[in-house]
Amino acid sequence: MNRGLMILTAALPLALAGCDEKKAEAPEVVRPLLSQTVALRPAATLRLPGLVEPRISTDLGFRVLGRVVARDVSVGDLVTKDEVLAAIDPLALELAVRSAQAEIANAQAQLTNAAATATRQRTLAESKSDSEASLETAEQAEKTARATLAKAEANLAKAREQLSYAQIHAEFDGVVTATAVEVGQVVSPGQTVLTIARPELRDAVIDVPEMEARRLSIGAPFEVMLQLDPSVRVSGEVREIAPEADTTTRTQRIKIALVNPSDAFRLGSIVTVASTTDASPTLVVPASAILADKDGSAVWLVDEAAQTVSRHKVTLAQGAADGNGVVVSAGLEPGQRIAVAGVHQLKEGQKVKIVRETTP
16 A cells, blocks of 8 residues: 555656646647738828809898889899899888878977967966966977977888888899799798899808818818819818708818909809818828727737737827827837737737738
8 A cells, every 4th residue: 555655656746747848838829910001191182062152142132011013133133232123012101101291290280389389378477367387288288299299200210211121222233143032922021032142252162071071171272173174273262161060961061262263163153172181191090909098098019020919109199080090190100010909908929810901
């Protein structure tokens, strides 16, 4: 029994040594890796169709209710400032003026009578032939008559102002771009009758995808060309950017002010606008490649020769993240390979195997 125990004791260290050798000989696990070679993204050229529209366009309408009896202009007509463009039947307004004039005549007669009565009462009061109360009553009647006359004069001024609303006058030199009513139609106050625009101030209006619109700013340069003849061109600058994107198309409306456009850029012309939205090429990497922790932002660089990864600190451009990735402003060079997936599972110096490469 003792002899068997001695044999077992002697064999145990040999068995343990064999296990250690097996563990030491176990190959290291090589992790499959999805990676990408960093490359500069060239300046993106934005090229979209647009429409030439007036910068200043005004809808004109009557300020009072009435039936249209004249519309002297049509779409495309040139108009001058203070020119009569349309009119409604003025009969009711003219009668209101006459009524106000009659009220003034009546008020003036009442004032004359009240003034004469007050004068007589003052004479009687001075001679003690009548009471002070009668004088006060007469003077009060005179004040009332004066107030009635002032009210009648105000009503006449208002009636004449209303009569002037029976016609629409051009507010500035321009061109008629739309008409909304015809002769004989009854219109309500404020209803649009026609639209005029200033043709010398023109914009190229385009709808830009939301992601591209983020790169634009007021004053950004554009080149605008006619679609019918691309050789006819004019420069422009972004004048207005819609604050919100359209809920359906997810585009933002951009208005580009044309700088000294020729007559070829007529209102309604279809144009093509082009601009370089980025000032210089940038390094863009997928957001999934960024390892962010308390030490800052980093990426895993891939050593293709050794097939290992190493942590590398990078600096991200502020506010430059979009649906295509994030912009790296420092820490990376074109041509370097980085891991783009599973970055939180990698370790320093870990062996990897490149199984698939993504497109920058």
